[in-house]
Structures are given as C-alpha cells and as structure tokens.
Amino acid sequence: MSKPVTRIPATNALMTNKRRDFMSYVWGFGLALILTLVPFALVQWQATTRGSLLIIIAVLAMVQTVVHFRFFLHLGRKRKREDLLLVLFSTSLLIIMVAGTIWIMANLAERMTPI
C-alpha cells in the first residue's frame, strides 16, 4: 500500500484542470494589474481631493488583497474550513490590534498636545 498511485494519463479533464490553474494566475495577474494601475494613476495626477483619494486607495487595496488570496493563494470556499478560519481569525486579530493601537495613540496625542 505504500506504492504510490500510478501516473494518470493526461486526459482531457486533466488538461482542463491545468488550464483552470493557469487561468487562475492569469486572472489574478490581470485584475491585480488594473487594481494597481488605477490608484497609482489617480495619485500621480491628483485626480480628486485627498480625502476621497485615501478612501479609493483603501478600498482598492482591500479588493486587491482578496484577489491575491483568491487567485494566487487559492484560498476559497472549496478548501478545508480550518484554513479559511485561521486566516479570518488572524485578520480579526490584526484589525483589533491595529485599529486599537491607532485609536488609542491618536486619542492620547490629541489629549496630550499643548494648546
């Protein structure tokens, strides 16, 4: 039983798998390229006000992160539940710690700055 599973001939379906894997990277690359080009272009030509620029950059960064996870790291609903849970749990930890730090330190700076 330690004998490895014998080589499966390259059937059509296997070619489809290969094509699907390949297209995953192509889609990921294409989408990430667009999601990179847009904010760089907007900042280069200062398209709108600073406030709306920051919001657009943040939203596009979030979308690009999801694109990378989906197409490069192949994380999704079809995978085992624990892996997605690990990533989501770590993300929630990150959000709590980062947002908490910024909140507390900004509040502190505001209160401690001499008028």
Added chain:
Amino acid sequence: MISELFKRVEFYLDARQNKEIFIYPGLNLGAEHSNVHTQAEATVFGFWVFLMSDAIIFGMAFATYATLLQGTAGSPGPRELYHLGPIFIETLLLLTSSFTFGMASIAMKYKHPTSHLVGWLLVTLVLGVIFLGMELDDFRTMFAAGGLPTQSGFLSGFFGLVPLHGLHVTAGCIWLVCMLGQIAVHGLDSETKLGLLRLALFWHFLDIVWIFIFSVVYLGGLA
C-alpha cells in the same frame, strides 16, 4: 493506518473521475503527487500558521508607522522623500514575480520538464533581486535628502516597516537559491516539492504585504 489507506483510495477514485481535491490552501499538487499531497496537508497548514503570525508582526509595524506619521520633527516628510516612479516599477516587479512563481508551481504540479520549473524560478529570482536593488536605491535617495532613521519618529516608523519587508524578500531570495540547489542535488523529490510549495506561499504572501506598503505608505503619503 486505515484512514491513510482510505485517503489514498479516495484520492485515486477522485483522480479517476478527474475531480480535484483541495486539502490545503495554495496550489494543491493533487493525486499525481499523492505522497507529497498527503504529507503537505500538515506541513502547509503549519506554514500558514507562521505566515499569519508574520502578518501580525507586519500589522504592528504598520500601526507603529501610522502612529508616528505626524511626528516629522521638522525633518523632511513623505512629500519630500517619496517618489512614485520607482515605487510603481517595484510594484510591477513584485507582482510579475508572483505570477512567474505561479507558473513555476504549475510546471511542478503538472510535471513539466524540470528545466521549465528551474527557468520560471530563475526569472522569479531575478525579478526579486532587481526589486531589492531598486528599494536600496530608494533608501539611498532618501538618505541623501536627509531622510535618516534617526531624524524623526516618522522616519523611524518608516525604516521599521519598509526594510522589514525588504528583509523578508531577501530571505525569500536566499531560500529560492537554496531550493535551486536542492533541485540540482536531489532532483524533485518529496522534500523539494514541499519546500517549493511553502516558498510559493511565502512569496505570494510578501506580495500581499507589499500591496499595503504601497497603498498605506507611498500612495497614502503622496495623496
């Protein structure tokens, strides 16, 4: 023992029906590499735990940077020190290297000739090294403009965050060279495949960290 056997049989049946089974995040090698495939389940999950703890470290470095952003203490700020052009090229280099590593993973998964795999890995390595060279050049430009880490809180935060990513990319490049050596000495055995699986995750992960660096640090600083 029995469960192992069942797993094998399951793989085999699914492979016969040409269904792909995914047992870990990342590109699954699948039934054609059954030995590595089952081994990878635990190994790759462990590596994900490491990646997520690394993500926490980066997150805290980002939080520190954001906290210190206003503290320029009269020394040059983001607008004087950041240049969008080189950062844009570095972003494209890293993104392309993620794609070429993907091509390497596909070459491994579908058992293309090893020369294809090595070729894609070499392209990835070259892109990574060019990225590092450009980043070092950025730092030199910043130093010349008076942007030293000791100048202000903002600059300390910057040099705590961005070079941390650069160090990770350096580690990734060294690891890549080691993997090439492993391929040359041992060929594509299970250990080498497992190493390449993990390195691929590491490489794609660093590209995700870079999204936040160019968005938060550079685009945010110049918006």
